[in-house]
Amino acid sequence: MNFPIDAVREQFPALHQPAVANTLPVFLDNPAGTQVPQHVIDAVRDYYVHNNANSGGAFATSQRTDAMVESVRAKMAAFLNAPLPQEIVFGPNMTTLTFAFSRALAQTLQAGDEIVLTRMDHDANIEPWRRAAADRGLIVRWADIHDDCTLDLSSLEAALTDRTRVVATVHASNAVGTINPVQQIAEIAHAAGALYIVDAVQSVPHIPVDVQAIGCDVLLCSAYKFFGPHIGVLWGRYDLLASLPAYKVRPAGDRPPHRWETGTPSFETIAGVGAALDYFVWLGRLCRQIEPSIAHNGGDTQRRDYLAAFEAIGQYERELGAHLIETLQGLPGVELAGITELTRMDQRVPTVAFTMTGHSPRDIAAHLAQQHIYVWHGNYYAVEIMKRLGHETHGMVRVGPVHYNTHTEIDRLETALRQLD
Secondary structure: OOOOHHHHHHOOHHHHOOOEOOEOOEEOEHHHOOOOOHHHHHHHHHHHHHHOOOOOOOOHHHHHHHHHHHHHHHHHHHHHOOOOHHHEEEEOOHHHHHHHHHHHHHOOOOOOOEEEEEOOOOHHHOHHHHHHHHHHOOEEEEEOEOOOOOEOHHHHHHHOOOOEEEEEEEOEOOOOOEEOOHHHHHHHHHHOOOEEEEEOOOOOOOOOOOHHHHOOOEEEEEHHHOOOOOOEEEEEOHHHHHHOOOOOOOOOOOOOOHHHOOOOOOHHHHHHHHHHHHHHHHHHHHHHHHOOOOOOOOOOHHHHHHHHHHHHHHHHHHHHHHHHHHHHHOOOOEEEEOOOOHHHHHHEOOOEEEEEOOEOHHHHHHHHHHOOEEOEEEOOOOHHHHHHOOOOOOOEEEEEOOOOOOHHHHHHHHHHHHOOO
16 A cells, blocks of 8 residues: 555654754654654643543542543553453553562562573563562573574473473564564463563554464553653453552552552553554554555454554555665675565564674764764663674664654665765
8 A cells, every 4th residue: 555654744743843954853763762643742731731630539630530541541452452451551661560560470489480581682571580580589591592583482492391480572672673473472381381471562663462362461562662652551461460469559459450550650641642542543544545455354443443554554664674674785884683584574673783894883873863863772771682693792773763754764874874984
């Protein structure tokens, strides 16, 4: 289909704010946080103007706040295809939620029980489990990766024993873009009697996520990576959320999700999450008008709109990713990590990491910044994979387009990088 890039870009005010004179910035730092549509900005502002109150009161603004939160829970449940809105937990960010969940789960484990982690993951899905292991006398085992930065499933299976209690993996790598076969991993973990925890922070902006189809027990993401405000989201099976010894204050509710939402939530950013999800609905409906055949079997109307949006996003981003990889491969001295075959674009999101002979990642990022092209350098908290790839000291340059980026911006990146020769 003809992706409606102009209509999409019109939704994002930051894309139209000149960095200097008449030069617009190129946002390729998206794996660290995306820009937001005007609708999200309006929702956060409107909450402060019309509904700003704490929860549980008898008065109008408090009641509107409570109604808004439950409405957004239902939208988020539909977005992830969760069975119940009560399985959606809001928190400061994915990292904080993972620390809270791992701490509670660890209380049910015994010394000598085992946790399996991967060399691919962001540290937010590694260190909470390592700390839990240190606190409770647990054993951490590791799954390795192949040279193309795909997960070595044989090493994952080899790490499992009759003492394995938790398997934690990323859905899509924040460093090199690999999409893991999470449904297959869930089956492997459950066959070993373990819970399966998924970090979906980098998959949710790019591909549809269905917790029921994956078969995982817990999945986490962050709204500021999918065009929303700075807030995290945890989905967990209701029975699991209801039974684990959550750390909470006594007046907090005993049932999910409230037993996991410690303290006063960030209501204004929850409102922003709802608006970000509404953006996907808008995009899905627009794309269905352009191409009525997409996502025609998506279930209820809201879920169908989400799937239509991601079908269009996926097609467009695979084209962007292929363009980006071809561009980088054509530059002298560039070495890419991860999947580079253009026939395998469906196995990765468009996040790409590279090095360039004669230039440090920091110098490359600084040079691009002078051209108002924003990228990241270093390890981006993906410590293990940078060690595994031999880039522990300086890391790599990461370029992460999303569906509001353009082919012209990829060309602009190429021009700027050629100036380094």
